[in-house]
Amino acid sequence: MSATNADLSTLGHRIRHFRTERGYTLDALGAIVDVAGSQLSLIENGKREPKLSLLQAIAEAVGVELGDLLRGEAPSRRAALEIELAQAQQSSLYSELGLPAVRVSKGMSDETLEALVGLHRELQRRAREAIATPEEARRANTEQRLHMRTLNNYLPEIEKIAEERVKATGHGAGALTHREVSLMAQQLGFDLIYVNDLPHSARSVTDLENGRIYLPPASIPGGHGLRSMALQALAHRILGHKRPTSYAEFLKQRLEINYFAACCLMPETAAVEFLAQAKRERNLAVEDFRDAFGVTHEAAALRLTNLATEHLGIRLHFLRV
Secondary structure, eight states, X not given: OOOOHHHHHXXXXXXXXHHHHTTOXXXXXXXXXXXXXXXXXXXXXXXXXXXXXXXXXXXXHHTOOHHHHHOSSOSSXXXXXXXXXXXXXXXXXXXXXXXXXXXXXXXXXXXXXXXXXXXXXXXXXXXXXXXXXXXXXXXXXHHHHHXXXXXXXXXXXXXXXXXXXXXXXXXXXXXXXXXXXXXXXHHTTOXXXXXXXXXXXXXXXXXXXXXXXXXXXXXXXXXXXXXXXXXXXXXXXXXXOOOOSSXXXXXXXXXXXXXXXXXXXSOHHHHHHHHHHHHHTTOOOHHHHHHHHTOOHHHHHHHHHHHIIIIISOOOOOXXX
């Protein structure tokens, strides 16, 4: 029989569980199966792999089937936590920290064990995020770009949701105003608050508990970006995004919130009508599209790629260099 450290640890916990359930000490069980208690201790701690004949003897001594002894799950929630903690402390990620391993004793509370395991899970999650850059980022970007090309860079579900949200504000024609964006936020239970002390790394901060979205100062010239930032923050709620578990999922969410914001600032019906007329007049220009909806040049160019291939019969893709 050959087993991994995880298998041996689980096996050891199951033997200990059934032994203590029967009220045997290590020495008492050892006497029954003709093995020293110290040897059983090594097996229970996952440090020694037992022979199949010994496992059969242990199973008979504690009154269970051999299959019950060899099952792959931990015998209890606490045992599962102890196994997970032991595995985490044996990882190269933890050894690189240069910290001593925490020895789990009978007196350690379940809450303490939960906290320790939770810390290791978070450490591993952050490590995964840290390595989700150059290689994974390039691969995820490429896969997303190719996927969007098969869709004509067009997401009809988000187009529909955005158009409905804009109509609900009473917006008519032309540029979506800051007041209308604020009204959209209020309809979702949020207030837009402009502050001067946002963290440098944050475009916006959403306070879910109190229903507030914090944005940079409203005095920014033009303020085109502020409407988009607010709409992106709202998009996470509207599109039902959960915390991403991979870089690819993070990237997909970023694309969707940017897409939603663009759909609100340049609603499909009005935007297609404007672009189709310009095409008929052979006077199709990003600059005119930009000015008609009061957005940035880049936003207008990106939005054109959402609509030209799908509605204008012009295959068009956007490349940022």
